[in-house]
Amino acid sequence: MSASPSLRQSLRDATPYLALALLALIVLTTSPLSPWSTAVQTADSSDFFYEGARVLAGAAPYVDFFDHKGPAIFLINAAGQVVLGELGVWLVELISLSLAASICYRTMRVLFGTRASFLGTATVLVFVVSCLEHGNFTEEYALPLEMAALAVLVRFAAVDRLGRVGAVTMGVTCAAAFLLKLTTVPLWAAYCLGVAVFLMARRRTREAAAAAVWFLTGALAVLVPVFGWLAARGALGACFDQMIAFNREYAGIMGPGESVGMLVKYFARPDTLAAVSVLVSGGMALWAWRRQTRGIRGGGGAPQEREQSFCHLADSLALTVSCCCR
Numbered sequence: 630m631s632a633s634p635s636l637r638q639s640l641r642d643a644t645p646y647l648a649l650a651l652l653a654l655i656v657l658t659t660s661p662l663s664p665w666s667t668a669v670q671t672a673d674s675s676d677f678f679y680e681g682a683r684v685l686a687g688a689a690p691y692v693d694f695f696d697h698k699g700p701a702i703f704l705i706n707a708a709g710q711v712v713l714g715e716l717g718v719w720l721v722e723l724i725s726l727s728l729a730a731s732i733c734y735r736t737m738r739v740l741f742g743t744r745a746s747f748l749g750t751a752t753v754l755v756f757v758v759s760c761l762e763h764g765n766f767t768e769e770y771a772l773p774l775e776m777a778a779l780a781v782l783v784r785f786a787a788v789d790r791l792g793r794v795g796a797v798t799m800g801v802t803c804a805a806a807f808l809l810k811l812t813t814v815p816l817w818a819a820y821c822l823g824v825a826v827f828l829m830a831r832r833r834t835r836e837a838a839a840a841a842v843w844f845l846t847g848a849l850a851v852l853v854p855v856f857g858w859l860a861a862r863g864a865l866g867a868c869f870d871q872m873i874a875f876n877r878e879y880a881g882i883m884g885p886g887e888s889v890g891m892l893v894k895y896f897a898r899p900d901t902l903a904a905v906s907v908l909v910s911g912g913m914a915l916w917a918w919r920r921q922t923r924g925i926r927g928g929g930g931a932p933q934e935r936e937q938s939f940c941h942l943a944d945s946l947a948l949t950v951s952c953c954c955r
Contacts, residue, residue, distance in 0.1 A: 645747050649730040652754050654723055660764035662719035674765040678718065681706025690859065691867035697875045700855055700868065701808035702767050722764050729772035730754050736780040739787065767810040774802040774809075775816060782820050791824060796840040800847025808855055811876055 657663060661670040662678075670678065680694055684707045690700050709718030730750050737746035757772075781795045791799075803817040821844070828837040859865045 645734060645743065646731050648747070649734060649750060649754065650727040652751055653726040653730055656754055657719065657723055657726060657764060660719055660722055662715045662722065662765060664716055664719070670765070677702050677706050677765055678710075678715070681708075681710055681718070685710060689862040689864045691871050692862070692864045695871060697871050698767055699808040699810055699872060700859060701805065702770070702810075704855075705770055706765070718765060722769060725770050725773055726754070729776045732773060732776035732780055736776065736783050739783055768813070771806050771809050771813045774806045775813070778802050778817060778820055782824070785824060791828075791836070791840050793839075793843050796843035797847035800844040800849075801851055803844075804848040804851035808851070811872060 658665045659668070660666060661668040661674065676696065677698075680690070680696060680703045683694055684690060684703050688694060690696070690703050696703075705721055706718055709721045711717065713720065730753075733753060734746050734750040737749055741749070778799055781791070781798050785791050785795060799817065799821065803814060803821075806813040806817065824840065825837055828834075828840070856865060856868075859868050
């Protein structure tokens, strides 16, 4: 008995997501926490794993041990260890990377179609791991949050409305990223500033105010329970001292010249150059192919302007990946 057309269509729609999840699994075999790896954990990864174990043993973060990362990384490692030890943390890695890839693919597909979006997402998956030093890093767990925020922004450009769900999603993802690593938050600051300027320029003040309220609602829904837990452990003051004050001093040690030098050194790395080359050349080739075979929508300004907006947001995707890389 043959499968129904609706079932075949569902399987066809699910195939790219399953393929990306499989690719994420293959890529994460390089993680030291993978059951197939014999590599030793990096210093930061082993610190996070140890701190997760300490939290499970009843230690208070920032009081019984020092770290200037957010509390979410300790909780992620603790949750993974409760499930299956090292393998549990690796499974959290796999879920995080698969979810990021799925959201990335779904967002890119709005403009570029199935094939180009799949190729672009797969390319990002392959090369981004080399920037994350093989896993269990705050930047890795922030990836699905960054992709979700970008998806909200793409939808805003498409329908010209942020909506309650979009604003809450931005707030939740921003707060979760803040609890992972403070330096991920400027991405949300840029997105929110862009939305606010767009709405205020069109005199949609009430809509901007409502979006701000729902954004704060989503953020507080994440922050209040975590900060309440830290306060109950007597660690809230130490958290702000190490996570914010220490990071401010730490960032101030490096001068502008050193920062530019590190940026140049990063983009001169062979794996970075390869990733950029593949993304740029592959994207240009696929875009040219789509122009030739399907043509670009014409006959009106609005569709073309919307496509241009999506192009700018697709450029933001590369910026997102760069922001999550060290």
